[in-house]
Amino acid sequence: MARAGLGPGWRCLFANDFDPRKAAAYRANWGGAEMRVGDIHDLTAGDLPAAGPAGAACDLAWASFPCQDLSLAGGGAGLGGTRSGAFWGFWSLMAGLRDDGRPPRLLVLENVGGALTARGGADFEALCGALERLGYAFGALTLDAVHFLPQSRPRVFFVAAREEAAAGLHGPGPQAWTVSDGLRRAQARLPGSLARHWRWWRLPEPGPRSRSLADILQDSPNDAAWHAPEQTSRLLDLMTPAHRAKVAAAQAAGRRVVGTLYRRTRPDGSGARAQRAEVRFDGVAGCLRTASGGSSRQTILLVEGERIRSRLLSAREAARLMGLPDSYQLPAGYTDAYHLAGDGLAVPVVAHLREHLLEPLLGLGRPMQPAIAAE
Template identity: 55%
Template sequence: MADKPSYYEFFAGGGMARAGLGEGWRCLFANDFDRKKAESYRANWGGEALHVGDVREISTAQLPGRADLVWASFPCQDLSLAGAGAGLKGERSGTFWPFWDLMKALRKEGRPPPLIVLENVCGALTSHGGKDFTEICKALAEEDYKFGALVIDAALFVPQSRPRLFIVAAREEVAIPTSLVARNEGLFHTRALLMAYEKLPRRLRDDWLWWSLPAPPSRNATLAQIIEEAPRDVAWHSGAETKALIAMMSDVNLAKIEEAKRAGRKMVGTLYRRTRYQNGAKIQRAEARFDDVAGCLRTPVGGSSRQYVLVVDKGRVRSRLMSARETARLMGLPEDYILPATYNGAYHLAGDGVAVPVVRHIAGHVLEPLLAAMALRDAA
């Protein structure tokens, strides 16, 4: 047990980062302020390492030992392109700063984590014209971390479009194998990331690392495999309800339905209701996709943010809300993961989480090789 690398998991939710890190790691401390999510964490992982409460009220005395890794999927609401734009000054995303105060305090105590991963929406790259991203990089540099970022879409692993930003930081004393860094040409170095990097002051670019990750194997899981015929918690719509959804479609989306009918086979897609502007007025639109990828799961705030399932087969169109277990599958959670008892609770848990196989990919190709290199150096 003691030879396993250890970690603290902040903003832990239902423990999806823990699921991705896997049994080869041991959790020393986990925290989330949401009591309902904490119930799911406890149901799946036990409560020994879990502290439920505001990160602002945590002291370093509550953080045992010295963790090899700190994972922090801090709130995205104020950094999201769909949010109000408060950025790191916002009430939710601004909780990064009390979290970071803890990291600074750990350094003063002589037990800074060698590795830190920060996860958030891609809007963090452009929030306030890139100033919020610069502030995060500055915070890392001032605590003697080298750092780089990756934009990884969960669609490479599961049939859900979910691009997310992962900032991976290593303390200056960590020996970084040359195989783990590359030029800025990787699959996970998007145009938005390159532009954010170019906006950084030179002193921060000097601390930048272009992490090199291999592309994962081609995804095997299809959307059709994830969708259930008879889910327990949601019912298929009546014909009238499905027609009402179709009536909300633009010509472009109606054409997608017709194309699915002509496919000659069962077609499974998804749909979101969105507010759009037409002739200066707000209208509700139903927007569908049949590309074997679900839309990005969101936390359910009103019916418009819940995702629908569409099935087109033999000319017939059926629709319903996506089930709770389906959302869990889209996040890469195992079938035996215990979900909240309520539909909204389960949907919220999934929509606010980090995709499990993405965490595993980062751990397997960056974090674990870094720790192995550290162990070799210490043994020499």
């Protein structure tokens, strides 16, 4: 999805993923010559091709590394965990390219908001320190896909550049729409040795979002049949009074209202925990997750007066929520397709970064050079 967002002006020289199912989806859409399946820790800089004659450096290396050890749902291992620790494999590759005299001109790291707070902020400082040791100036942005797509999906993007940015690409302070309070606090805790290399990158705010949740729905998806009435009733029974009131308001609206629902485990008021169904009717889907069980899959709730129906979000609808076109080939199985979407990048967010920051950092008007993508 990084490749989709970068667009046809970029050429990918190398891609890597540990998951053969994701690699198969990549090959189905892009071809497979540059895809290497395996653990990033097993790669060396020698595996990464040069961008041109005489060992030319590539323009960009992109790393969307696993988030589980950084997320609230993870075990708190942070960058020392077996999954999110894949970042250090990527870092070793970049250090190898530097030592070969061909460091990428730009680096992008993408992860969840937990990257700002994991281990009390120590992992954020470690990421910044790692970029500084590679010889980059760096900054971060917190971008929510909701500005572009009907999905609430905040993510952190570190952008690092080896060359000084042109005027206007960074400023003396943060922008409101690209910097969360968590990022402000994390940056304020950086020691002076790292703060000197920090850049507050600037992006134009996008225009109004053109699509709502209702616009991406399929009429009758073959992989997400409507639930039996009893299943819908069970979901309604899992709601607290506040969420049942949302449903009642949707029923009273006098029109077709589309919402999304997740099942979550919440305190039940007696010291125990209970499963709850939480619904939203704001025209936006909740953040897609990687599907590992029924509660991790998002449910569509369709309210038409007294009639209420429910079903799982289809795989194609999940792909649309990530900004993928319907021509994008998804894995055949529902779980694999939904997992691919839930673990991916919002394509228009990448495109916005590419157009307004990455390409200007490389120099507007010149032909784009090859990129390396590592996911």
